[in-house]
Amino acid sequence: VIYRNESSQVTDMSRSHRRTAIPLGLLAxxxxxxxxxxxxxxSSTSPSVASGNPIIxxxxxxxxxxxxxxxxxxNVGAEALFARVNKDGGIDGRxxxxxxxxxxxxxxxxxxxxxxNLVLSKHVVAVxxxxxxxxxxxxxxxxxxxxxxxxxxxxxxxxxxxxxxxCINSPTSVNTGLIAPLTKIAPKGSTLALACTEDTLGxxxxxxxxxxxxxxxxxxxxxxxxxxxxxAVSSYTPIAIELMHADHGHAPxxxxxxxxxxxxxxxxxxxxxxxxxHGIIFNYIGYSPGLLQSSKQTAxxxxxxxxxxxxxxxxxxxxxxxxxxxxxxxxxxxxxxITQAVAVGYWAAEEFVAAAEQAAKTEGxxxxxxxxxxxALSGKSGWTWHPLPAxxxxxxxxPADYELPSGCADLVxxxxxxxxxxxxxxxxxxxxG
Amino acid sequence: MITFLALTVSGxxxxxxxxxxxxxxVLTYQTTGIFNFAQAAVAFTIAFLFYALNSTLxxxxxxxxxxxxxxxxxxxxxxxxxxxxxxxxxxxxVARIIxxxxxxxxxxxxxxxxxxxxxxxxxxxxxxxxxxxxxxGLGPSPPAVWTLTKGLALTSDQLIILGxxxxxSIGLWFTIxxxxxxxxxxxxxxxxxxxxxxxxxxxxxxxVASLLGFFISGLTGVVAAPLFSLDPGTYISLMFVAATAAxxxxxxxxxxxxxxxxxxxxxxxxxxxxxxxxxxxxGINTSVPFILMLIALFFTGIDRSRAAGVxxxxxxxxWSQIGGS
Numbered sequence: 001v002i003y004r005n006e007s008s009q010v011t012d013m014s015r016s017h018r019r020t021a022i023p024l025g026l027l028a029x030x031x032x033x034x035x036x037x038x039x040x041x042x043s044s045t046s047p048s049v050a051s052g053n054p055i056i057x058x059x060x061x062x063x064x065x066x067x068x069x070x071x072x073x074x075n076v077g078a079e080a081l082f083a084r085v086n087k088d089g090g091i092d093g094r095x096x097x098x099x100x101x102x103x104x105x106x107x108x109x110x111x112x113x114x115x116x117n118l119v120l121s122k123h124v125v126a127v128x129x130x131x132x133x134x135x136x137x138x139x140x141x142x143x144x145x146x147x148x149x150x151x152x153x154x155x156x157x158x159x160x161x162x163x164x165x166x167c168i169n170s171p172t173s174v175n176t177g178l179i180a181p182l183t184k185i186a187p188k189g190s191t192l193a194l195a196c197t198e199d200t201l202g203x204x205x206x207x208x209x210x211x212x213x214x215x216x217x218x219x220x221x222x223x224x225x226x227x228x229x230x231x232a233v234s235s236y237t238p239i240a241i242e243l244m245h246a247d248h249g250h251a252p253x254x255x256x257x258x259x260x261x262x263x264x265x266x267x268x269x270x271x272x273x274x275x276x277x278h279g280i281i282f283n284y285i286g287y288s289p290g291l292l293q294s295s296k297q298t299a300x301x302x303x304x305x306x307x308x309x310x311x312x313x314x315x316x317x318x319x320x321x322x323x324x325x326x327x328x329x330x331x332x333x334x335x336x337x338i339t340q341a342v343a344v345g346y347w348a349a350e351e352f353v354a355a356a357e358q359a360a361k362t363e364g365x366x367x368x369x370x371x372x373x374x375x376a377l378s379g380k381s382g383w384t385w386h387p388l389p390a391x392x393x394x395x396x397x398x399p400a401d402y403e404l405p406s407g408c409a410d411l412v413x414x415x416x417x418x419x420x421x422x423x424x425x426x427x428x429x430x431x432x433g
Numbered sequence: 434m435i436t437f438l439a440l441t442v443s444g445x446x447x448x449x450x451x452x453x454x455x456x457x458x459v460l461t462y463q464t465t466g467i468f469n470f471a472q473a474a475v476a477f478t479i480a481f482l483f484y485a486l487n488s489t490l491x492x493x494x495x496x497x498x499x500x501x502x503x504x505x506x507x508x509x510x511x512x513x514x515x516x517x518x519x520x521x522x523x524x525x526x527v528a529r530i531i532x533x534x535x536x537x538x539x540x541x542x543x544x545x546x547x548x549x550x551x552x553x554x555x556x557x558x559x560x561x562x563x564x565x566x567x568x569x570g571l572g573p574s575p576p577a578v579w580t581l582t583k584g585l586a587l588t589s590d591q592l593i594i595l596g597x598x599x600x601x602s603i604g605l606w607f608t609i610x611x612x613x614x615x616x617x618x619x620x621x622x623x624x625x626x627x628x629x630x631x632x633x634x635x636x637x638x639x640x641v642a643s644l645l646g647f648f649i650s651g652l653t654g655v656v657a658a659p660l661f662s663l664d665p666g667t668y669i670s671l672m673f674v675a676a677t678a679a680x681x682x683x684x685x686x687x688x689x690x691x692x693x694x695x696x697x698x699x700x701x702x703x704x705x706x707x708x709x710x711x712x713x714x715x716g717i718n719t720s721v722p723f724i725l726m727l728i729a730l731f732f733t734g735i736d737r738s739r740a741a742g743v744x745x746x747x748x749x750x751x752w753s754q755i756g757g758s
Contacts, residue, residue, distance in 0.1 A: 198715050226715045234447035234660060234671065234698065238705040238718060241436055241584075263566045263662030270567070274578055274586045275439065297567045297659065300575035 055091060055368060057082075057352065058099030058118045059345070060139075061131040065106035074131035075101040076335075077345030080328035081353070091356050092365035099124070101345070104134035112139045119146045125356075125370050126151060129348030130161075131341050148370040149377070151348040151355070154311070159402050160374060162355065162385075164347040164393050165311040166401030171204035177407035177428035178284070179213045181308050182254065184411055184423045186280055188218030190253035193246035195239065195268065197259050198226045206258040219254070222247045228259050228268070236271035244277055254280040262291075262298075270301035282306040287314055289337050292417040302414040306422070310409045312343040313392040313425035316418075317410060321392035347393045354385050394427040404430050435584040440702040446591045448698020449598040450660070451722075453653040454675035455682065455690040456605060457646040462684050463622045464642035465518050467529045471536035473672030475647050476654030477665045478540045479506045483655045484568045484663060485548065485559050494571060502651045510647030514640050522639070537672075541665040565663035570656055590659040597656045598691075601649055605687055614641055622685070677726035683733045693729075697722050 061074040075098075082098045090096060099122055102114035111134035118124045119142075127143060130152035137158070143150055144160040154163025157170065192214050196206030203226060211224040223246035227239050244251045255272065257265050265283050272281060286307035292299040315322055315338040325346055326336045338346075359368055359376035377383040377398055384397040394408030407430035411423040454472055461469045479501050487497035517536065521529050548559040572589035580586045609615035620628040621638040629635055654668065661667045678697055682690030705718040 229716060229719045233719065234450060234674075235443045235702055237440055237443035238702050241439065241706055244584075245436075261662075263667075266566050267660075274588065275584055276580065276586075295566065295568070295574075297569065297575045301567065 054095045054097035055356065056097045056099065056122060056124050057126050057128040058122060058124050059101035059129045059131070059348075060104055060111050060114050060118070060127060060135055061101040061129070061341070061345075062106045062133045063101075063103040065133065070106065070133055071131045071341035071344070073334075073339065074129060074341040074345040076329065076332075077325075077338075077342040077347070078129050078349040079345075080325070080332050080334060081346050081349040083332050084328050085353055091353060091368075092360050094365050094368070096353075098128075098349075101129065101131070104132055106133045108134045108136040108138065111135045112142060115139045115142055119143070119148050124148065125368060126352055126373060128352040129153075129345045130156075131344045131348070146370070147374065149355070149374050151352045153344045153348070154405065157403055159378060159399065161402065162348075162351055162377070162398065163396065163401065163405075164344060164351055164387075165408060166396045166406045167403050168311055168405045170403055170405050171201060171209055172432070173404050174209060174212045174216060174431045175405050175407050175428070176213045176216055177310065177405070177409040177426075177430065178210050178308060179217045179219065180428040181409050181411035181423045181426075182219075182280070182282060182306070183217065185306065186219075186254050190219055191222045191247045192219040192254045192256065193223035193243050193252040194221065194225075194256045194258055195228050195243055196224060196226045197228045197230065197261075199230055202226045202228070202258070210256070210258060222252050228257070228261075228264055233264075233267070236268045237275075239268060240271040240275050240277070243272070244275060251277060251279055254282065257281065257283045259283070260285060266298050266301045269305055270297075273301070280306060282308060284308055284310065286414055287412045287419060289315060289339055292414060292419070299414070299417050303416060305414055307412045307414070308409050309412050310405075311393070312338075312340065312347060313410055314412050314419060314421050316412070317391075317421045317424055319391045319424075320389040321387070324389050325392065343392070347387060350387055351385050351396075354388075355383070358383060391425060394425070404432065406430070435582060436706065437703075439585045440706060441699055442585070442587065443591075444699035444702030445695055446594050446660075446698070447701065448695035449594050450653060450657045450671060450694075451675045451678050451697055452691040452694030453598060453601060453649060453657075454671060455678035455694050456601065456687050457649040457653070458675060458679040459682055459684060459687050459690045460605070460642055460649070461646040462679070464618055465514075465522070465639045467518055467521060467533060468676075468679075468684075469518075469536075469646065470530065470533040470672065471513070471540060472646065472650045472675070473668040474537040474540035474665060475506065475509060475650040476657070476671075477663070477668040478509070478544050478654070479651030480568070480654035480658040480663060480668075481541070481544055481560070484565060484658065488569060489559055490557075494569075498571060498655060502648065502655055506647045506651030507644045509651075510643040510645075511640060513647070514643035518639060518643060519636060522635075537665075537669065567661070568658050568663045570659040572659070574659070576659065590656075594656050594660075597652060601652070602688075602691060605645075605649075608645070609687070618642065674722040677722045677729060680726055680729040680733055697725055700725070 059075065059078060062070045063072050064070055079098060082096045086095045104111035104114055111132055115127065118127055126148060127150040130150050135156055137156055140156045140158045140161060144158060149160045149162060151162045154165050154168035157167035194206055194211055196202035207224045207226060211221045214221050223243065227242060243255050246252050257268050259265055262285060265285060269281055283305065284307065286302050286305060287309040292302065313322065325338055329336045355373050355377055356368060359373040362376050363372040382398055384395055386395045387393045394406040396406050406427055408425055408427040410421055410425040413420045413422055454476065457472050458469060461467060482505055483497050483501040486492045486500055487494055513536065517532055521532055545561065549561055551557050552559055552561065570590055570593060572593050576588040576590045578586050578588050609618065617628065617633045618638050618641065620631065620633055621635055625635050674697060675694065678690045678694035681693030701718050701721045704721050
C-alpha cells in the first residue's frame with residue numbers, strides 16, 4: 001500500500017514501516033489454587049457440649065462468587081427448621097444454637113478457614129448446612145480429623161459427610177433417577193442423544209453414567225458425546241445440527257443437554273428450536289424459581305423443555321413437606337420462595353436433627369458430640385434418614401449413601417414463565433456402576 | 434446443502450463479531466503501537482452498562498445505546514488513552530501487553546465495584562452479578578426469527594450484528610480513506626516522525642484511534658451480547674479469536690482482518706460437521722481459531738520490511754565517493 005499525503009509528496013512510507021515483528025504474546029492465565037496444608041491443630045478429641053448447654057452448629061455456604069449469586073440465603077432454610085425444633089423443645093430438651101452460614105465466596109481456602117473457626121473457636125458439634133462451591137475434600141478431611149460430621153448438599157463425599165440426597169457427586173454410579181422420570185413423556189425404546197460437557201466430569205457422569213442409566217431404562221442411546229465446550233461458544237449451530245442428525249442422519253426423539261452452565265443450556269435450546277427440532281429437550285438445571293421471570297429470552301428458549309430435577313422437590317409440587325417448609329419460613333418472617341439453597345439448608349438441618357436424636361438414643365443427649373453422632377450413624381447396622389414430612393427429599397441410608405446418590409427426582413416442564421410438575425418427587429434404583 | 438448454508442450463515446455471524454473486535458485491535462495497534470487486549474473488557478463493560486441502563490433501569494433501548502455506546506465508550510477511550518496508552522508510547526512491548534492485560538482484568542471489576550457502590554449509596558438495584566444469560570440487545574427480546582427454510586433461520590439479533598458490521602466497515606473506510614483525520618492517521622502509522630514534522634500530532638491521532646476503537650468495541654459488545662452470557666470470560670475468549678483475525682490482517686490491514694474474522698467463524702462451524710476426524714477429537718472446533726493463528730503467524734511473522742530505508746529519512750549518500758568512483 002502506497003499512500004500520498006496532501007502535498008502529493010510520495011513517501012512510500014508503509015512499506016518501509018512494516019512491522020518486523022508481531023508482538024503477540026501468548027497469554028497464559030494461571031489459576032493458582034491456594035491450598036493450605038492440612039492443619040495439625042485440629043483437636044484430637046471431638047468437641048462436645050456441657051449438659052444443658054445448647055447444641056452448637058454452624059454452616060458453610062457460597063452466597064456468591066465474582067460471577068454472581070450462587071446459593072444465597074442458605075442460612076434461611078436451616079434457621080426456619082431449627083426455629084421450629086427449638087420451639088418444640090429442642091433435641092431431648094436441648095436447644096440448638098445455630099450460628100448461621102459463613103460465606104466462603106466460592107474459595108476453598110476461605111471454606112477451610114471457616115471450618116477451622118467453627119470447630120476450634122465455636123466448638124460446633126456438626127457443620128450444618130454445607131451448601132458451598134468452596135467446600136473441598138481438604139475441608140472435609142479437616143472435619144473428619146476433628147471428628148465433626150457435616151450435613152450437606154452431597155458434593156463432597158466422605159464417610160463424615162451426610163448428603164440430603166446421599167452423594168449426588170458420584171459420577172460412576174448408575175442412577176436411573178436421572179433418566180427414569182422421562183418415561184412419563186417418552187416411551188421406552190425412544191431414541192436419545194446426550195450432549196455432554198467436554199471436561200472429565202462429562203465423560204464420567206454423562207457419556208458413561210447417564211447413558212448407562214438411559215439404556216437400563218430402555219432408551220436407545222444413539223449419541224452420547226462430549227460436545228459442549230467449557231469456554232463460551234459463539235455459535236451453537238454446529239452442535240445443534242450434529243444432535244439433530246444423531247440418529248443415523250435423523251433427529252432423535254429426545255435430546256439431553258447435560259451441562260451445569262445455564263448459558264450453554266439456554267443457547268443450545270434456543271438453537272435447537274430455531275432449527276425446528278420438535279422432539280423432547282431435557283436438562284438438569286432448568287428448574288430454578290425466578291429464572292423464567294428473569295429474562296424473556298431465557299423463558300422463550302426454555303419454553304416446553306423439561307428438567308429432571310434432582311435432590312429436592314420442586315415447590316410447585318406442593319404436599320405436606322412443602323407446606324411445612326412454607327409454614328416454617330413464614331414463622332421466621334422469611335420469603336416463602338423455596339430456592340435450591342433454602343431447600344438444601346432446610347433439609348440438611350432436618351437430617352442433622354434426626355441424626356442427633358439417633359445419637360442421643362444411645363449416648364444420651366448430654367454426651368452428644370460429633371464423634372457420638374458419627375458412631376451412631378456409621379455403625380454396623382447403619383442408619384436410614386427418613387425426612388419428615390416425607391415427599392420433598394428421599395430417604396438415604398448410610399454407609400451406602402456416603403458414596404451413592406438417593407436416586408430421587410421429579411420432572412418439571414417449563415411453560416412460559418412458570419413451571420409445571422409432571423411427576424412427583426420419587427426415588428429410582430441406583431447401582432454402584 | 435441446507436446444513437452447509439445454516440453452518441455458513443451462523444459462522445459468518447460469529448465471524449462478524451470477531452471481525453469487529455479485530456478491526457478495533459488493528460486500528461489501535463496501528464496508531465498507538467499497543468495491542469490492546471483490553472478491547473474485550475471494553476466490549477463487556479459497555480454491554481454490561483447497556484444492560485443496566487436498559488433492562489434494570491428501564492431506559493428505552495435507543496437511549497441506553499446512546500449513553501453506553503455513544504457516550505461512555507468514547508469517554509472511556511479518551512480517559513484510557515490519557516492515563517494509560519499515552520504513558521506507554523515509549524515503553525517496551527512487554528510493558529504494553531502487561532498493561533492492557535491489567536486493564537482487561539480491571540475494567541469489568543471496576544464497573545461491578547461502581548455498581549455495588551451506587552447500589553449501597555443510592556439504594557439502586559443495578560446488576561451485581563455476571564451470570565446474565567442471553568441479555569437483550571438492540572433488537573426485540575426474545576428475538577424475531579425468520580425461517581428461510583427448514584433448518585435455516587435468521588434471528589433479528591444476527592441481522593443486527595451483520596448490519597452493524599456493514600455500517601462499521603463503511604464508516605471505517607470513509608474515516609480512514611476519505612477524511613482528513615484518516616489521512617493523518619495513515620501518515621502517523623506509516624512514519625510517525627515524518628508525520629510529526631508535517632504538523633500532525635501523534636498524541637491527537639492516538640486519542641482519535643482510542644476513541645474510535647473503544648466505540649467499535651462497545652458497539653460490538655452490545656450487539657453481540659444476546660448471543661452469549663454477559664460475563665467477561667466470554668468476551669475474553671472472543672478476543673483471542675479476534676486476535677487471530679488481526680494477525681491474518683498482518684496487524685495493519687483492517688479489511689483483511691475483517692475478512693479473516695469471517696473466515697474463522699465459518700471454518701470453525703464447518704470443521705465440526707464436515708471434517709470426519711474432528712468428531713472424534715474433543716474440543717476441536719474451539720481450537721480451530723488458534724490453529725489458524727499459528728498458521729497466520731508463520732506467514733505474517735516473516736520480515737518483509739525494506740532493509741535499505743527510504744529517501745525521506747535515510748542519511749544522504751556520500752556523493753563525493755559516488756562521484757569520485
